[in-house]
Amino acid sequence: MYSEETGVNYHDYMVCRIDGQLMFNDIYIYVTGEHLSETLQRFLIKSVPSKNPMKRLFGNDKKVDVDNFLLARAMVDKGEFQNAYNEMDKISGELAKEKFILLFKSGIAAEISNELYEKNLAEFTDLFPEDPTLYLKLIDYNILKENYRKANENIDKLIFETEDNFLRIMKAKICLLDGDYETAENHYNYMMEYYPDFFESYIGAMITLNYLNRFNEALNIADNLIEMGYDKDILAEFFEEKDEFGENVLDPLVKSKPYKKWKRKS
Known part of the structure; x- marks a missing residue:
């Protein structure tokens, strides 16, 4: 399980057989560090109830x-x-x-x-x-x-x-934070190849290329997203949006001549 906000989580399912049917009898959830039971x-x-002797099974304290x-x-x-x-x-x-x-x-x-x-x-x-x-x-x-x-x-x-090879997305993010843009690019390329429907990989790759001033290659990824069915105007709005601190990591791309030309192109 993954989201950009909460990161990665895993579930290990414990399987048993009851009356000839396979069933899950417990789940170990990594992020909580214990079984669901x-x-x-x-x-x-x-x-x-407080006076019930059953609670002593779990410890009064x-x-x-x-x-x-x-x-x-x-x-x-x-x-x-x-x-x-x-x-x-x-x-x-x-x-x-x-x-x-x-x-x-x-x-x-x-x-x-x-x-x-x-x-x-x-x-x-x-x-x-x-x-x-x-x-x-x-x-x-x-x-x-x-x-x-x-x-x-x-x-x-x-x-x-x-x-889990999906964890390459985490390695890509860390390389991006560390300024190792070439390694980040390799991880994002891997994610785009093996998880082609995962939007975050494309944006991460664009941010990486943006830091490397490889604007035309970044816009090629934007064109690929359009071919996949994404609306160009909505993408442009997303690229230009500032965060809660008034910043935008894609500013160098957005302010570049290739981007302005790309945005005018119908």
């Missing part, structure tokens, strides 16, 4: 902590990230060191500040240094630290774990 168990704890988690989850839904983080900080004992809790807390921290996010990922790294979930998180962490070599190493470990 464990996640659902937390909500079961909440639903058990965790009940209040689970309440803190559920309250924090509700605050996240409202966009109250600092309050949610404060609630998560109240969780103590062994539960505070569980992967699910640490990962959820780091996600909240990312919404507050890079420094807090780094602090939480460092804690997770100390407790789970070889966990595959960590590879996902360390990509972000090392990008924040501008340690692009380490970020690439994390991606390579994830590729080994998953055998």
Whole structure:
């Protein structure tokens, strides 16, 4: 699973056979760092009446902590990230060191500040240094630290774990951030060849060529998108759009003579 906003996630499905039929009996979700059954168990704890002896199966000491988690989850839904983080900080004992809790807390921290996010990922790294979930998180962490070599190493470990060549899109982004435009171009070319319907690859390739002042080649990619059915006017609007900071990485291309000529051409 992938989106530009949330990055990469994976699900490992556990398969069983019931009455001759294959079924999924659990799912391990990389980004949460635990099986779905464990996640659902937390909500079961909440639903058990306080005097019910069944809750002792899960540990009485965790009940209040689970309440803190559920309250924090509700605050996240409202966009109250600092309050949610404060609630998560109240969780103590062994539960505070569980992967699910640490990962959820780091996600909240990312919404507050890079420094807090780094602090939480460092804690997770100390407790789970070889966990595959960590590879996902360390990509972000090392990008924040501008340690692009380490970020690439994390991606390579994830590729080994998953055998997923789609992760080349992440390597392309990191090379772009690191100013290694030729390697970024190779990764984007690979993505355009093997994932021809993936729009982000084309834009990434155009941004790379834009940095290399190879404007005509960038516009060839734009023409390919038009041939694939994209509207030229909408593409032009997209190329010229500024971000929330009033910047546009494609400015050199947009201001170039080849682009102005391309835009006038019917």
